[in-house]
Amino acid sequence: MPPHTLTFIQLVLGISVGLLVPSDITSINLPPLMLVGLITCMFAQVSVSYLWLHKKEQWSKMDSLLGSAPGAMAAVLALNEAQPIPSSKVIFTHTIRLVALIILAGIIASDAEPKALQLTFDAVSYWLLAVALLAWVCGGMLEKIGIPAPYMVTGMVTAIIANSMLSEAHLAIPQVLVFAATSALGALLGIRLKDITGREFLIHTRSGIIVTALSLGVTLLFAFGFSLLLEQSFVVLLMSWVPGSIEAITIAAIYLGLEPMLIVLNHVTRMVILHLLPLAAKWLYPTKFKPTRKRI
Structure with missing residues (x-):
């Protein structure tokens, strides 16, 4: 694939996540205890999945950590590619989760009217180009000091x-670019999985299903517990903290007459935290990662 494919993916998806953060975010009431619940739920999701992969599946510590991340597949892919030897089982495990989310999104959004993909240029487009250029320049600086997924981090922060x-x-990234970046991400996943054997397929499929089930189980427990503490709807908390597609969850919240902005804010917070993982990884493992530009 083209040498800068991963850079394109990181920029587009990083900017798209950053633009999801409402400009009037302070006007949305997110109770501090709910934020605590979100963070502790994410920590529990990662911990339970990590322990299973490391202790039961005998994965390495780094592979277990990457495999247990609740979502943000592009960030996980970038971190995985930054390893000296990228792990196919990490990608496969996240692919299982991604397939489940795609099926869920298709079921939820099946009644929605399809929108034509358009790429037009106006004043907003030029502002987005400026954002992308600044993110690209800053990302190059981070790449030189060995930060994994640098363009995703700078794209999100700049946006x-x-x-x-x-x-x-009212900045919004064109859906055709998100579609192109997602398609390129899928192609990269396919390249990484092309040499997997039938036995590895069965083993990693089992691992992916178990990890996904463990994450959902943890989410159910935390949503129930904090629904009692916050006197908040169990369904609202469940949809706010479940590892899933922001778009699919938002559509479901609107259909069910729940609190879409509160749910979206929880998911945006989760995505921001996950997309900052490259910085945490560089701090925790300063010699583990290296630049990825020449790898793809």
């Missing part, structure tokens, strides 16, 4: 700042 400063512009 958050631009969205807050240019709230009247």
Whole structure:
């Protein structure tokens, strides 16, 4: 594939996540205890999945950590590619989760009217180009010091700042670019899995199903417990903390008459935390990762 494919994926998906953060985020009431619940739920999801993969499946510590991340597959892929030897089982495990989410999104959004993919240029598009250029330059600087997934981090941070400063512009990344980045991500996943054997397929499928089930089980427990503490709807907390597609969860929340903005804010917070994982990984494992530009 083209040498800068992963850079393109990181920029597009990083900016798209950053633009999801509402410019008037302070106007949305997110109880501090709910934020505590989100973070502790994520920690429990990662811990339970990590222990299973490391202790039961005998995965390495790094592979177990990457395999247990609740979502943000592009960030996981970038971290995995930054390892000296990328792990196919990490990608396969996340692919199982991704397939489940795609099926869920298809079921939830089956009644929605399809929208034509358009790529037009206007004032907003030029602002987005400026955001992308700044993110690309800053990402190159982070790449030189060995930060994994640098363009995803700078894309997200730059988009958050631009969205807050240019709230009247209503910045939104064209869906055709998100579609292209997602398709490229799928192609990269296919390349990484092309040499997998039938036996490995069965083993990693089992691992992916178990890890997904463990994450969902942890989410159910935390949603139930914090629904009692917060006197909040169990379904709202479940949809706020379940590892899943922001778009699919938002559509489901609207259909069910729940609190879509509160649910979206929880998922955006989760995605921001997960997309900052490259910085944490560089701090925790300073010699583990290396630049990925020449790998793909």
